[in-house]
Amino acid sequence: MLKKLINIVVLVPLGIILIVLSVANRQAVTLAFNPFNPADSLLSVSAPFFVFLFLAVIVGLILGAGVTWLSQGKYRRRARNEANEASKWHREAEKQRSQAEKLASQTPLPAPQN
Template identity: 65%
Template sequence: MVKKIIALVVLVPLAIVLIVLSVANRQAVTLALNPFRPDDAVLSVTAPFFVFLFLAVIVGLLLGSAVTWLAQGKYRKKARAESRAAVRWQAEADRHKTRAEEIAGRGLPQIPAK
């Protein structure tokens, strides 16, 4: 419930800002990818300005996500190694428990529980 409220508090204002930017920036602009000949039609794209704004936000989100994922790789590797170790320790504990039950079943003296 709290996550939904926080999402609404963040996403609704963000959506309003993006809609206002889209309406305010409808004029067509040309993005020239050739710095030496900006009038080159092959390496230029004409679109409404808000399209370039949205593309910049999307590219930024993707790059940020990729960098974060790569930076957290060492933590994921450590978590995998510790998970494997935990499974090994659990298997060893289960073997010891089984062995203790076998010994107790043979009628050897048991230590009374306090």
């Protein structure tokens, strides 16, 4: 519930801001990738400004997700190791249980004494 509330509080205003900026910045701009000759048409892209805004947001989301994923690697590794260890102990317990049942079925029960 809290995660949904935080998403609403953060994402809705961000979406509104992006929509307002998109409507307000429809004029074409040129993004030049050649710092020595900005007029070079081979290394420049012309598009409405809001396209560059959306691309910046998308690149930021992807980079942020990647950094978060990489920073949480130690926790995923620990969880994987603990899951493997738990599985190993579960198999050992099953093996011990089957051996105990096998011994119980082989050993005859003593006759009750009166």
